[in-house]
Amino acid sequence: GENVEQHPSTLSVQEGDSAVIKCTYSDSASNYFPWYKQELGKGPQLIIDIRSNVGEKKDQRIAVTLNKTAKHFSLHITETQPEDSAVYFCAPHGNQFYFGTGTSLTVIP
Amino acid sequence: DAGVTQSPTHLIKTRGQQVTLRCSPKSGHDTVSWYQQALGQGPQFIFQYYEEEERQRGNFPDRFSGHQFPNYSSELNVNALLLGDSALYLCASSLATFVSTLTGANVLTFGAGSRLTVL
Numbered sequence: 018g019e020n021v022e023q024h025p026s027t028l029s030v031q032e033g034d035s036a037v038i039k040c041t042y043s044d045s046a047s048n049y050f051p052w053y054k055q056e057l058g059k060g061p062q063l064i065i066d067i068r069s070n071v072g073e074k075k076d077q078r079i080a081v082t083l084n085k086t087a088k089h090f091s092l093h094i095t096e097t098q099p100e101d102s103a104v105y106f107c108a109p110h111g112n113q114f115y116f117g118t119g120t121s122l123t124v125i126p
Numbered sequence: 127d128a129g130v131t132q133s134p135t136h137l138i139k140t141r142g143q144q145v146t147l148r149c150s151p152k153s154g155h156d157t158v159s160w161y162q163q164a165l166g167q168g169p170q171f172i173f174q175y176y177e178e179e180e181r182q183r184g185n186f187p188d189r190f191s192g193h194q195f196p197n198y199s200s201e202l203n204v205n206a207l208l209l210g211d212s213a214l215y216l217c218a219s220s221l222a223t224f225v226s227t228l229t230g231a232n233v234l235t236f237g238a239g240s241r242l243t244v245l
Binding site: 021051053058059060061062063066106108112113114115116117118119 | 218233
């Protein structure tokens with residue numbers, strides 16, 4: 018199966034700073050790369066995704082970049098706000114979704 | 127518009143018992159997937175149901191079984207519970223006809239989960 022790693026596992030930033038989370042995967046057949054946000058007591062929620070024919074996608078303060086050759090993709094959050102505090106998961110998809118172990122982001126007001 | 131609803135939200139069982147968890151998909155969705163999320167870990171794929179049949183299965187033993195009903199709702203059954211089955215069980219729904227022709231992936235909508243504790 019797919020081997021998915023996320024770094025860092027925890028991340029603390031000051032409000033207004035940027036946060037970057039990196040996800041590496043092993044399955045070269047993976048062709049869909051979503052990021053999910055999970056708040057306490059809730060299920061994961063899709064926040065942004067990218068397909069294998071695109072290198073970068075941006076949605077307001079959130080962006081995802083993909084390097085298929087190196088088999089990694091990253092989540093970028095700019096101008097962080099306290100409500101961005103949550104656990105973030107990458108979940109590359111080949112024949113099924115393989116979730117990373119998560120990154121706990123804390124935004125300090 | 128109701129999202130994905132799961133029941134019960136919390137339950138406690140003892141080793142060897144059986145449990146049934148329930149899921150109602152988001153309105154308009156026809157496919158249901160189940161995931162197990164252990165504490166501090168990412169969700170792990172158990173199986174997916176479409177047209178009342180199991181279409182895909184992850185690396186879980188036969189103690190884990192499921193069912194999908196004509197109204198697209200689904201149940202997850204776990205027999206002979208082990209301590210290691212303690213986890214948050216997540217249901218995710220999607221629309222089969224919205225599978226990307228480029229990637230073969232559905233976009234998932236998750237419920238809040240059922241927290242199972244096995245003592």
